[in-house]
Amino acid sequence: MELTEQAKATLLAYQQTEITEHQIYMRLAQSSASPDNRRILERIAQQEREHARIFTSYTRQDVQPNTFKVWFYYLISRIFGFTFGIKLMEKGEEKAQANYEDFAEMVPELKKIIQEESEHEAALINLLDEERLRYTGSIVLGLNDALVELTGALAGLTLALQHTKLVALAGSITGIAAAFSMAASEYLSTKSEQTAKNPIKASVYTGIAYIITVLILIFPYLFFGNIYVCLALTLIAALLIIAGFNYYISVAKDEPFRARFLEMAGLSLSVAALSFGIGFLMRTFFGIEL
Incomplete structure (x- = not known):
């Protein structure tokens, strides 16, 4: 033809x-x-x-x-x-x-x-x-816990301390300590399970995911002076991390993007809003002025 x-x-x-x-x-x-x-x-x-x-x-x-x-x-x-x-x-x-x-x-x-x-x-x-997909659960654990815990902590510290460098310092100490804690917990959890995953590798993936997330979230507090601008940028960064990771999972593992994104974003923002309110109440109740 x-x-x-x-x-x-x-x-x-x-x-x-x-x-x-x-x-x-x-x-x-x-x-x-x-x-x-x-x-x-x-x-x-x-x-x-x-x-x-x-x-x-x-x-x-x-x-x-x-x-x-x-x-x-x-x-x-x-x-x-x-x-x-x-x-x-x-x-x-x-x-x-x-x-x-x-x-x-x-x-x-x-x-x-x-x-x-x-x-x-x-x-x-x-x-x-592929190894990194076998340890997706460990990465999710590190990312999700860091996003929920640290966005909440930073929101509360923002209103309670009212100083960018103090918030960055407190957030860094809290985040890094929590990263080691989560890595240790993942090691013990994986070791007790009957899976093909290596406990050490699982803990490393969890800890690294947690620390990277911490560094990204506290970044605005190191370079900007307005406390509320820093909080807004941190929340935006959290949403971008959630979107990026869930897009990766949706492509690599053929899982739905929208439902996972909304769930993680909703949890992180809800905890941040609740912590912000707690920070306001604690500051008012104790009469702390920095």
């Missing part, structure tokens, strides 16, 4: 997408330390190369992979984990794959490609084993 210029241009775009994904999967396979993950990634890469070959048989033209996308998704995968990077890439290609059906009569093999993209490939991706 003779292709129109428009049809050929569309098939060439699909062809470039497949060969680009082939390159991404091959790069990730080469950088994977796990033999099992490497085999899975290489298998998907071969599948993508076969898809590109099918398109080439119709376009009769070779295309180069999109170098920007290759490096973008490779770096995203290296920084945030290959499961996140791969699923983010696949989500970005869903619209293109949905349009494959428009050419199903022209390219009969597209039915096979669509099936492999939606079923076989998804099943292979779910077989990938």
